[in-house]
Amino acid sequence: MIRQERMRIVKHQEIAHNVFEMRLNGQLVQEMKSPGQFVHIRVSDSYEPLLRRPISIASIDDESLEFTIIYRAEGRGTSLLAQKRMGEEVDVLGPLGNGFPIHEASPGETVILVGGGIGVPPLYELSRRLIEKGITPIHILGFQTKEVVFYENEFRTLGETHIVTVDGTQGRQGFVTTLLADIKPDFSTYYTCGPTAMLVAMENMYPDRKGFLSFEERMGCGIGACFACVCKTTEKTEVDYVKVCSDGPVFPAGVVHI
Amino acid sequence: MIRQERMRIVKHQEIAHNVFEMRLNGQLVQEMKSPGQFVHIRVSDSYEPLLRRPISIASIDDESLEFTIIYRAEGRGTSLLAQKRMGEEVDVLGPLGNGFPIHEASPGETVILVGGGIGVPPLYELSRRLIEKGITPIHILGFQTKEVVFYENEFRTLGETHIVTVDGTQGRQGFVTTLLADIKPDFSTYYTCGPTAMLVAMENMYPDRKGFLSFEERMGCGIGACFACVCKTTEKTEVDYVKVCSDGPVFPAGVVHI
Amino acid sequence: MNRLAIELPGLSLKNPIMPASGCFGFGKEYAKLYDLSTLGAIMIKATTLETRLGNPTPRVAETAAGMLNAIGLQNPGLEKVISEELKWLEHYDVPIIANVAGTLTEDYVEVAKHISKSKNVQALELNISCPNVKCGGITFGTDPAIAAELTAAVKKVSEVPVYVKLSPNVTDIAEIARAVEAAGADGITMINTLVGMRLDTRTGKPVIANGTGGLSGPAVKPVALRMVFEVAKQVSIPIIGMGGVATVDDVIDFMSAGASAVAVGTANFVDPFVCPNIIEQLPEKLDWLGLSHVSELIGRSHR
Amino acid sequence: MNRLAIELPGLSLKNPIMPASGCFGFGKEYAKLYDLSTLGAIMIKATTLETRLGNPTPRVAETAAGMLNAIGLQNPGLEKVISEELKWLEHYDVPIIANVAGTLTEDYVEVAKHISKSKNVQALELNISCPNVKCGGITFGTDPAIAAELTAAVKKVSEVPVYVKLSPNVTDIAEIARAVEAAGADGITMINTLVGMRLDTRTGKPVIANGTGGLSGPAVKPVALRMVFEVAKQVSIPIIGMGGVATVDDVIDFMSAGASAVAVGTANFVDPFVCPNIIEQLPEKLDWLGLSHVSELIGRSHR
Ligand SMILES: Cc1cc2nc3c(=O)[nH]c(=O)nc-3n(C[C@H](O)[C@H](O)[C@H](O)COP(=O)(O)OP(=O)(O)OC[C@H]3O[C@@H](n4cnc5c(N)ncnc54)[C@H](O)[C@@H]3O)c2cc1C
Ligand SMILES: Cc1cc2nc3c(=O)[nH]c(=O)nc-3n(C[C@H](O)[C@H](O)[C@H](O)COP(=O)(O)OP(=O)(O)OC[C@H]3O[C@@H](n4cnc5c(N)ncnc54)[C@H](O)[C@@H]3O)c2cc1C
Ligand SMILES: Cc1cc2nc3c(=O)[nH]c(=O)nc-3n(C[C@H](O)[C@H](O)[C@H](O)COP(=O)(O)O)c2cc1C
Ligand SMILES: Cc1cc2nc3c(=O)[nH]c(=O)nc-3n(C[C@H](O)[C@H](O)[C@H](O)COP(=O)(O)O)c2cc1C
């Protein structure tokens, strides 16, 4: 069920250049089902900025009723969010949307989790859930440059992890697809989240493979009511459009027209 | 000289119901000349609320480069200001306007300082300056009710002090003028700041006495450029209007048409 | 007696609060958050004759205390709206105001004729003010004669009262209001969005794919309030006011200016519970103002 | 070469930044804060034939990301403005744009004739869009024919180029722009304020004594930007854009939309140093955009 709650900040730190990790505590965590879902955050009580900001759930801890988001302080809203201190409250609406399907891979199988920049966070909780099910994840994480790389160790502790940077300052130089072309991993399913260009590249690279992609679109309501986040679909599907916020943000490969 | 500075909050506490005392530190204090001047405060970096809030200077300490404001957290802006914590910075423009003239009273004389509600603060620094000059102040301070009375002791340490509350929950019941009618103080000059109704009552009560009144008006720029805070004048003056922000907020009795 | 009840042509409102068209879809999403029957009414998303897929994305952009949108009237079309959306809404005890849009007069007439027959549709809202479609929409809303013509044509076929939604993008909104009143409109809803634009500072190109969009949210409240005040002075049919409403105080203001009921749009995105929250706060606000019934607020500014 | 210099009819601007009329008085107050010669130009407070005492107070009210004002064109009148204000401004090396207002065409003509002779007045800004005076002002700005007539009449007597300041409170602002261009206007300045209102929630009465006021500030930027974009498409005379400008990014946006220079109004009240700050930040912004001269920004959105 979707809830709105003023959640308390129990941890907040810069983990890479302009990239922040925020841990929030509250009842809302009980509602979080699948990795890849997101929350819609109101960064201040002022009317400026006005709209909520969609941010993926990076990790969930049911026991402590805490969850983590990882975001880049970029524009007006996220910069304000970055100024919040521990102990302060944040207005959170969520969990929203449908996340990555775990059941689509079977125990024993190997899958690849491919993330780009601020698309990496949701893959962390996803990886943990897959491992719980006895599935082996390989992480391929792409970043612009060394300064903005985050969670490398966290992912390594979960399994095989490859870092790629566009400028080659850390890990392999190039894009996630460059690296995939090298290591040619053997896998059953791919899960990916990142810039649209990356999603396109993934679909083109593995046209016949089972894959799930998480999309980004500008949002209004975040719950499916305003038709702001609509994407056209391919002929592969009967519906002629989908809403990223409520039908997605995760869709099977080939559904969304990109 | 008028300056704009991000000043640091060195003290911030609620001293009466919804009434806050805030102490700020910065170079701007060096520019503060006369009691009754005010500062124009931007309560947040957001565009909402947009305008600065005019607040009187309640006390000045040149040595520590600190000054104090006392304000009522009422509407949107001052409520936000009330949430600021020690150590945070506040955008202050000032000092603005012309304060109460000290030289208008002579050493040895007795004067009355009559304040109403949030009009009381500027009288505190005024009283200290008058005393320095060997002038004896009598303080008549009016409030709505007990809960919102503040600085009583501070004023008592400076001299004779009378408290009046509209509902009689503290001190004499009634208005400042009610009390003045009782005690019939012998004085040379009156200085007053408070709601317009009170200023009118003072002018009517002491038509032939030398007096100085501090006015309030909605402001835009706060420095004399936008003509928002204009008041009509009486035939007693040659100018046909005055600006509260730059010609005032303090005017001699009889100048402003009220 | 219910201190919040308001009677308007075709509408018996439990309270004067309703979500504005396009900001609430057809209710399904918000029904997961609270009971829709608590609402005074629901203004559903614009319905057109045929299915519409709307404009390319991005369709929204944030502005100072506001937002721009260019959804482009995306909706499943008349048939599906009646057979699915309105049918589903029958589960709730809440009057529906059907927002009708189109390109030609015939479109409006056709949609109005059929949708006004739906059991729970108690009134129509003629959207002659959508700034986000190439033809139709706003073109009807900027010329008094054309607006009147369309109103009359729809009145002929509608089985429920017809409210006309005015565009603020005009020189004299009261003139349009008088024209549609004369043409038989039962009420007025106002305001729709102000045409605006946001540019990507780096590229210099519009953020919204459509180029321009409709401005809504707290930023427009002063303009909306002024227009409601002006129109209330010049027409005698009731007004449902909107434009930047986000708090119970905003509701008081719009009713004081002359609105008989108030719609909440953009604020639903900021706080999905804003409508029930305002409804809950209204009684204590009336106490604060020393009023016994919400209707006493209507037109206070003019007295 | 100065990468910020802009040449406009009558105006050689060191940079494209200038305070907007009415938000800077006649410069005296801001001269205490910084050197006025750093400004591209100064648009002085509206000048009328006779002294004007303006409207009763309150004259301003705050709104979400904006403010309302109803100053009522208070100014010392033509003679004093010329003999005192403009004379004093001669101390500074900055072109003055004189904002001219009035009630009848004759008033405008009389003021224009004399004020355009002042040594430092390099251009006139015809204020046909002030929403805060009973007659004159905005009435001239909402009818293309009347606007054109006034423009032609003033052009006949003015010794300097004439810019016409447009009102956003119209259905088709480009139509007015085309009309004044055809009538000989040398340039356009836009936008003036949107008519708005704020009510005291407790009393239900307007906060501003005048009832309505002109809305300005960040809230109106999307509307102003859209209008500049539209007008730039339809006229060939230069535009000085304004409406909610508070940052260097806002300046980039307005020039991208088609403005050749930008005026800053309300933001001066929020940050009295906003103009010099923006001027200082402009060069690095141009570097960021990879542009060598500020003029390259003009009309980027249209390319
Ligand atoms: C489903 C989803 C999950 C996301 N998860 C994350 C995450 O885990 N970490 C992270 O750093 N970012 C994430 N994003 C991107 C994040 O929403 C934007 O970076 C953020 O909204 C930008 O806001 P701002 O205040 O920094 O920028 P501003 O320029 O102030 O934003 C202005 C407006 O544009 C919208 N906007 C701007 N960029 C984007 C974008 N890329 N996607 C959607 N809306 C945008 C904002 O929401 C706001 O409404 C996610 C986006 C979506 C749709
Ligand atoms: C010269 C001067 C000195 C002042 N000194 C003090 C002081 O020392 N302590 C104190 O508590 N108050 C003082 N005030 C009053 C104070 O400025 C207002 O209470 C405050 O601006 C209200 O802002 P808000 O955010 O609480 O209300 P809001 O309703 O959010 O204000 C909305 C707008 O109206 C303006 N406004 C509202 N009330 C007033 C008012 N009474 N006077 C001027 N503008 C107003 C605000 O500045 C703002 O622009 C002074 C006013 C003036 C003119
Ligand atoms: C995303 C969005 C979609 C809208 N769609 C419609 C619509 O389909 N029909 C209509 O008449 N108005 C539509 N509107 C306008 C609103 O109904 C309302 O008139 C306007 O937003 C002002 O109210 P607000 O400031 O409370 O949002 C839409 C507004 C928004 C923000
Ligand atoms: C207090 C105030 C006074 C104004 N006076 C005038 C004026 O005398 N003449 C004029 O043409 N515009 C006047 N304006 C309008 C501004 O010049 C400008 O067009 C408008 O405020 C939009 O710009 P902004 O959002 O940057 O303030 C005034 C605006 C304000 C806020």
Ligand code: FES
């Ligand atoms: S954001 Fe409103 S429908 Fe997706």
Ligand code: FES
């Ligand atoms: S507030 Fe601008 S002149 Fe006084």
